[in-house]
C-alpha cells in the first residue's frame with residue numbers, strides 16, 4: 497500500500513483519466529516539491545517518510561501527495577481522498593506547520 | 608479601473624493611497640486555490656444559513672436568483688500581496704439573505720463546496736459590506752473564481768471571500784477556518800496588515 501500515493505495521480509492539468517474536458521483545475525505538483533521548505537524544518541528527508549491519511553487510511557510517501565502551491569501556503573492533499581494532510585505557511589518571522597491530516601508519519605530511525 | 612495603468616502592474620506601490628500596506632497592484636486576476644475546483648451543478652446548488660438555534664434558511668439556485676441583486680465595484684486585496692482595484696461583480700447582499708434570520712450570534716463560520724472554510728464576525732457581513740456574487744465582469748462566475756457563487760467581503764483579505772460558498776453557520780464563538788487554522792490571522796484586515804496569526 498505504500499505506493500498508493502504515487503500511483504493514483506491524475507494528469508497535472510487536472511483532466512480526467514478518460515481525457516474528457518473538465519473545468520480548469522488549479523495545477524498541483526507532486527509532494528517532492530515540498531522537499532526544500534521541509535528540509536529547513538527537519539534534518540531527515542521527509543519526502544521519503546510514509547504518511548498515513550487520518551481520513552481514509554491510505555499510506556504513501558510524502559513525495560507522492562498532491563501539493564497545491566498557488567495558494568497562501570503549501571497545501572498537501574491525499575491522492576486517495578483529497579483531504580488535507582498538511583499545510584505549511586511561512587512569514588518572514590514565523591513558520592506554521594500543520595500535520596493534522598496524518599495519523600502517523602514513518603521514517604527510518606536516524607543513526 | 609482608472610487607477611490601473613500600464614506600467615504599474617506588478618511594481619511595489621507602497622505609496623499608492625488606494626493600496627493597503629505591503630500590497631502591489633496587478634491588473635490580471637490570479638487564481639489561488641488550496642485544492643481541486645469543485646463542480647457544483649446549479650440544480651443541486653443551495654445556500655444555507657444555520658443559526659445557533661439550529662434554524663435553517665435555505666435558497667436553491669432559482670430562489671437565490673429571484674432575490675434582489677446589485678452591481679458593485681470593489682477593490683480586492685490578497686494576502687499574497689497582490690491587489691486588484693475596481694473589479695465589477697453582481698451579487699446578492701448578505702443584508703438581504705440575513706434579513707429574516709433571527710440570531711444573537713456574533714460570528715459566522717463560512718462553509719464551501721469542496722470543504723473550504725473561513726470565519727468572520729457577523730457584523731462584517733452586514734451593512735452593505737458583503738455579497739454572494741454570481742457574476743464577474745458581466746459573465747457568469749467561472750468555477751476557478753468560485754462559481755457558481757462566492758462570498759465577497761472586499762474589506763478583508765481575499766481568503767475570507769470564500770469561493771464555491773455553500774452556507775454560513777452562525778456561532779457565538781469565532782471558530783477558525785482553513786487558513787486561520789493554518790497560520791493566518793483570525794480577522795485579516797488588509798489596512799492593518801493582519802496577515803499571520805502572530806500579527
Ligand SMILES: [Zn+2]
Pocket residue numbers: 549550551552553554574575576577578579
Ligand atoms: Zn486520504
